[in-house]
Amino acid sequence: EGQLEESGGGLVQPGGSLRLSCAASGFTFSSYSMSWVRQAPGKGLEWVSYISGSSSTIYYADSVKGRFTLSRDNAKNSLYLQMNSLRDEDAAVYYCARDEAGTSWSFDIWGQGTMVTVSS
Amino acid sequence: DIQMTQSPSSLSASVGDRVTITCRASQSVSIYLNWYQQKPGKAPKLLIYAASSLQSGVPSRFSGSGSGTDFTLTISSLHPEDFATYYCQQNYNTPPWTFGQGTKVEIK
Numbered sequence: 001e002g003q004l005e006e007s008g009g010g011l012v013q014p015g016g017s018l019r020l021s022c023a024a025s026g027f028t029f030s031s032y033s034m035s036w037v038r039q040a041p042g043k044g045l046e047w048v049s050y051i052s053g054s055s056s057t058i059y060y061a062d063s064v065k066g067r068f069t070l071s072r073d074n075a076k077n078s079l080y081l082q083m084n085s086l087r088d089e090d091a092a093v094y095y096c097a098r099d100e101a102g103t104s105w106s107f108d109i110w111g112q113g114t115m116v117t118v119s120s
Numbered sequence: 121d122i123q124m125t126q127s128p129s130s131l132s133a134s135v136g137d138r139v140t141i142t143c144r145a146s147q148s149v150s151i152y153l154n155w156y157q158q159k160p161g162k163a164p165k166l167l168i169y170a171a172s173s174l175q176s177g178v179p180s181r182f183s184g185s186g187s188g189t190d191f192t193l194t195i196s197s198l199h200p201e202d203f204a205t206y207y208c209q210q211n212y213n214t215p216p217w218t219f220g221q222g223t224k225v226e227i228k
Contacts, residue, residue, distance in 0.1 A: 035217075037164075045156075045164065045207055045219040059215040095163055104170035105211050106154040110163035 002027035002109050004096050009114030016086050016118075022079035022096030022111055030054075030074035033099035035107065036081050038092035038116075046092075049081065050099070064090075083116070091118045122146050122210050126220035132228040139195040141223045143208035148188045152212040155184055155193045158222075159204045167206075168193065195225075203227055 008020040022034070036048040049070040050059040058070055069082040079096055093115050097107035123146040133139050143153065151171040156164035166175045168184035171191060181196045195202055208220040 044222045045158075045209070047209075047215065047217045047219070050215050050217075061216050103166065103173070103175060104152065104154070106166055106169040106175075106209070107156075107164070108166050108169075108175065110165070112163055 002098065004098065004109055004111035006094065006096055006111040006114035009094065009116045011117045011119065012086055013120050014086060014088060014118055017082070017084045018086065018116060020081040020083065020094055020096075020114060020116075022081075024077045024079070024098075027098075027109075029072075029077040033105075034072065034079050035097050035099055036070065036079075036094055037097055037107065037110075038090075038094045039113075040089070040092040043092075048094070051079070086116075086118050088118050091116055121216050122149060122212065122218055124208055124210055124218050124220040126206075126208055126223050128223060129221065130224040130226060132226050133198050134228045135198055135200055137198045137228075139198055139202075139225060141193045141206055141208075141225075143186075143191040143193070143220050145189045145191075145210055149210040149212035151187050152210055153184075153186065153191045154209045154211065155182075156207045156209065157202075157204045158207065164207065198225075 005023045033052045035050045051070045067085045072079045093113040095113045096111045098109040100108040125144045153171045155168040158164040172184045205222045205224045211217045
């Protein structure tokens with residue numbers, strides 16, 4: 001059973017930048033694709049970005065394309081989300097999640113989330 | 121993008137009730153449909169994957185069915201710990217993967 005732990009959230013002004021991290025443990029991190037999913041206060045879930053195990057394939061939601069960059073360091077068992085040009089609507093709890101082939105590529109493990117607040 | 125619509129948005133039920141939540145996709149997603157449970161302040165938890173497969177450790181009172189565009193999550197007998205918000209999610213083909221808006225199950 002693996003674990004994920006996000007960090008890096010906080011308060012940032014509109015137009016600012018933030019880098020989120022996700023530390024993985026308890027499983028072979030390099031063998032798994034990973035995603036970020038966010039949830040605005042009182043709202044539903046929104047998929048944000050996906051990265052394959054080798055980093056060869058990366059996808060973004062249209063709402064963050066060109067502003068967010070997803071990367072990973074398999075040697076450090078870590079996932080990163082660089083968020084630039086932040087907008088009010090980016091305020092949310094950001095979860096990292098593991099994509100599991102054995103469960104039809106569903107998100108089988110989630111972190112506890114890290115909150116991003118965008119406000120002047 | 122594939123739109124996912126859940127119904128109802130909320131429901132009130134009693135312990136022991138049978139509860140059914142539906143999820144409709146704007147186009148076929150085959151069986152690439154997952155269900156998650158989320159409690160306040162907590163991360164979502166995977167319940168059902170590939171439309172009808174029960175995730176390890178999830179009680180058998182949870183079941184899923186459907187294919188194509190219409191899916192159902194059923195709780196056969198509601199337990200106190202089942203009061204939560206439930207989300208469907210499609211992961212058909214390539215992203216963007218989309219979630220339904222959620223169904224909040226409340227105590228009657």
